[in-house]
Amino acid sequence: MNTAAWDACPRCQRPPAPNGSGAVACTACGLSPSPLPRLWWSDADTTPEGFDAASADRLTDLATQDHFWMRERARLVARLLDRMAATRGAPWQHALELGCGSGGSLPLLEARARRVVAVDGHRRLLQQAQAGSNTTVLVQGDVTDTRLGAHQHDLVMALDVIEHVDGHAFLTEARRLAQPGADLLLSAPAFPSLWSEMDVMAGHRCRYRWRQMQQELERSGWRPVGHTHFQCLLFPLVYASRHWPGRTARKAERQPSRRLDRWLGAVNRFEVNWLSPLSLPFGSSLFVWARAVAP
């Protein structure tokens, strides 16, 4: 295994050295190697506004309880990545995940790219991501200002991240990090009509419509190639759940019984298996793939 990737600062490619206060850190940017391999800490607060420790906990709960949305979303991501790779005709060299959270998607990238770097603002989520990945270099950072080297990556992925931050700043940073012609795979909560307390709890700034996302991408140096929605078949149920009086329906959606989870998962699985080649016109999540336009 190539250890050089975490012997040097992933931003500056310099070996860390003891600084004035006795800590070991990159002398150029201040990033310091954590006690865990491949994981680098920032000295600045990198938590997005509105996505606090409680939001991070809820995300971890979804990931660890094997939730029907998370589970089938991963299968859709794998399919979309394979479709993008087939169009590209060559494997990816340097993949980047912005906002990797607890790292559930990193194995998908490690299987498809020679090197993977992942950025997230939360230390605890990064520690989980480190434990669940094999080769990914993990960097604590602000996803709208990672300070990683420009034009290094031929694949950038960000799953349900853009809604937590300034969309234009995020897509501009993603474009800065991407090589010309690089691929982007993005997902976001869809349809403002689904806005509910669940978005507030998750720290979302907005839910996206395709046209709005298309304009944001084009304004930031990306050419949209395709898009689809996820949880299209469950959309009426999700709509009802989000608008049902009281909290029972939303709680059932967030923490379903095993039987309900199996049933909803089966609907999503059917959708991913049979309908994912189509561009589904609605759903609770928007998926977009795009190419970096040459400057």
Ligand SMILES: [Zn+2]
């Ligand atoms: Zn550095």
